[in-house]
Amino acid sequence: xxxxxxxxxxxxxxxxxxxxxxxxxxxxxxxxxxxxxxxxxxxxxxxxxxxxxxxxxxxxxxxxxxxxxxxxxxxxxxxxxxxxxxxxxxxxxxxxxxxxxxxxxxxxxxxxxxxxxxxxxxxxxxxxxxxxxxxxxxxxxxxxxxxxxxxxxxxxxxxxxxxxxxxxxxxxxxxxxxxxxxxxxxxxxxxxxxxxxxxxxxxxxxxxxxxxxxxxxxxxxxxxxxxxxxxxxxxxxxxxxxxxxxxxxxxxxxxxxxxxxxxxxxxxxxxxxxxxxxxxxxxxxxxxxxxxxxxxxxxxxxxxxxxxxxxxxxxxxxxxxxxxxxxxxxx
Amino acid sequence: xxxxxxxxxxxxxxxxxxxxxxxxxxxxxxxxxxxxxxxxxxxxxxxxxxxxxxxxxxxxxxxxxxxxxxxxxxxxxxxxxxxxxxxxxxxxxxxxxxxxxxxxxxxxxxxxxxxxxxxxxxxxxxxxxxxxxxxxxxxxxxxxxxxxxxxxxxxxxxxxxxxxxxxxxxxxxxxxxxxxxxxxxxxxxxxxxxxxxxxxxxxxxxxxxxxxxxxxxxxxxxxxxxxxxxxxxxxxxxxxxxxxxxxxxxxxxxxxxxxxxxxxxxxxxxxxxxxxxxxxxxxxxxxxx
Numbered sequence: 001x002x003x004x005x006x007x008x009x010x011x012x013x014x015x016x017x018x019x020x021x022x023x024x025x026x027x028x029x030x031x032x033x034x035x036x037x038x039x040x041x042x043x044x045x046x047x048x049x050x051x052x053x054x055x056x057x058x059x060x061x062x063x064x065x066x067x068x069x070x071x072x073x074x075x076x077x078x079x080x081x082x083x084x085x086x087x088x089x090x091x092x093x094x095x096x097x098x099x100x101x102x103x104x105x106x107x108x109x110x111x112x113x114x115x116x117x118x119x120x121x122x123x124x125x126x127x128x129x130x131x132x133x134x135x136x137x138x139x140x141x142x143x144x145x146x147x148x149x150x151x152x153x154x155x156x157x158x159x160x161x162x163x164x165x166x167x168x169x170x171x172x173x174x175x176x177x178x179x180x181x182x183x184x185x186x187x188x189x190x191x192x193x194x195x196x197x198x199x200x201x202x203x204x205x206x207x208x209x210x211x212x213x214x215x216x217x218x219x220x221x222x223x224x225x226x227x228x229x230x231x232x233x234x235x236x237x238x239x240x241x242x243x244x245x246x247x248x249x250x251x252x253x254x255x256x257x258x259x260x261x262x263x264x265x266x267x268x269x270x271x272x273x274x275x276x277x278x279x280x281x282x283x284x285x286x287x288x289x290x291x292x293x294x295x296x297x298x299x300x301x302x303x304x305x306x307x308x309x310x311x312x313x314x315x316x317x318x319x320x321x322x323x324x325x326x327x328x329x330x331x
Numbered sequence: 332x333x334x335x336x337x338x339x340x341x342x343x344x345x346x347x348x349x350x351x352x353x354x355x356x357x358x359x360x361x362x363x364x365x366x367x368x369x370x371x372x373x374x375x376x377x378x379x380x381x382x383x384x385x386x387x388x389x390x391x392x393x394x395x396x397x398x399x400x401x402x403x404x405x406x407x408x409x410x411x412x413x414x415x416x417x418x419x420x421x422x423x424x425x426x427x428x429x430x431x432x433x434x435x436x437x438x439x440x441x442x443x444x445x446x447x448x449x450x451x452x453x454x455x456x457x458x459x460x461x462x463x464x465x466x467x468x469x470x471x472x473x474x475x476x477x478x479x480x481x482x483x484x485x486x487x488x489x490x491x492x493x494x495x496x497x498x499x500x501x502x503x504x505x506x507x508x509x510x511x512x513x514x515x516x517x518x519x520x521x522x523x524x525x526x527x528x529x530x531x532x533x534x535x536x537x538x539x540x541x542x543x544x545x546x547x548x549x550x551x552x553x554x555x556x557x558x559x560x561x562x563x564x565x566x567x568x569x570x571x572x573x574x575x576x577x578x579x580x581x582x583x584x585x586x587x588x589x590x591x592x593x594x595x596x597x598x599x600x601x602x603x604x605x606x607x608x609x610x611x612x613x614x615x616x617x618x619x620x
Contacts, residue, residue: 046426050426052426052429052430100605100609103609103612104608104612106425106426107369107425107426107429108564108608108612110369110426110429111369111560111564112604112605112608115557115560115601115604115605118557118601119598119601122598122601123598238553242433242437245430245433246434249430279441279444279445281437281440281441282437282438282441282442282445284437285434285435285436285437285438285439285440285441286434286438287434288430288431288433288434288437289416289431289434289435289438292420292423292427292428292430292431292434293416293419293420293431296423296427
């Protein structure tokens, strides 16, 4: 009950936020929301299902392109319609990619998903008549509803749209993870063979999680398109994949909302580093190396152990990383 | 020019690229066989090799020095990476090691941009190897034939070492079953360390000899990464012979792909990898799944 009240309070504050913030600040927060959704999608696969997807940006980019094309060629749909179309693209694309990729495990899976993203990158660059190649899609004025109602060029409107869409989907993901299906996902991560013995169709479970994760990423991508108004092939490339990976690991894969924390910290860090040097990604690479070495459970892992253990144990465990890396099955 | 000349030259292009790819992929496949690590940073060392070749050649004024100095330096750095980073993260599992090497690749790529800038740098071809030789009724650049010769020699030496020497037996035994090899008294950690260093040095060497041919280019790492992984997947993880055949195949595919269907070259390669991973995940010659 307390938790629900707390979440409701936070939501009310976030909804009211645009009334006192400047436009640039509103945009900054809006970016956090769709990236947060993207990170949750990544962690649904990596943290819960134990599948490292280096090509989840393919889902994100598919959603962005679908929403962009919808805005350009089907203005009747409106912004909301564009997001729904992005979602459908994510579901279809995720399902098709998943049918092939989830058969593989570990590094092979990571590699093949990366390969898929590169494959789609090649298509986005070459299929100029639809994607406009290198130049990408430039979106005209966007409206939330058909008939040019509620302009999304207004930062606050866009903020509310993306906040609400992200919040609903993150909530739905949480709810799903509490269900027996959520436990089945964790079971497949922990011991796929045993899950099969018990009678679960592990292929189907992995395919479902993969599709859902891509669908969430696609909605994040569609929101990106609505806010940024440009969709370029770079979304299919490795840097975006790297960003989302580092954000998630930074926040911590061991808790549901950890990745959101990672997104926030990463974004602030990036903003700050970009002012100092143009090669800020150097430090992000270093950050990833340091995280894996010293804090594989991320910030939330550090906080969790700080609360529960004496300092000496904490030091030893954090330095040598014997913390559980993945979420426990929640009560 | 006759058809034989045109196709022959194209096949030769493919052969040169394939052998270069083999130098990169051989280190990758051996490291995976020994440690089960997919070392994404490997392609970074290849790129770093090319850039260091540029700097050393510019400083010393002699390409041959860089051919020795750069692989040795980067081999040592590779060894340090293995000892300080990878060995300590063994227990975290493959996914985290993959992330670690990914972080390293990020760092290498950004450092290259920071130090050498975003434009491709030209490394001069050593004077002895300038010009062309007539091959199959056409002219072919001497330097590319040199790449072929050198990489062919290295490939032959590796095959001999791996198949006919004691060192080779030790390496193959670890690839086959590391705990058993350790039980037989082999110092698995030391062999892993040495193989990792050697693999890194090979990638660096490939970068050095590629530099006068392709220029030192900030994008070369990413390109090599995907190609080398296609090779390793195709040939089978841990199989040197498989990597050799797959490199030659990918080299020809690239070369003739660019000739006949320039837009589809990268896609064909991906489809090849996709079908192998789907129908025969261990690759054509590998026995590790």
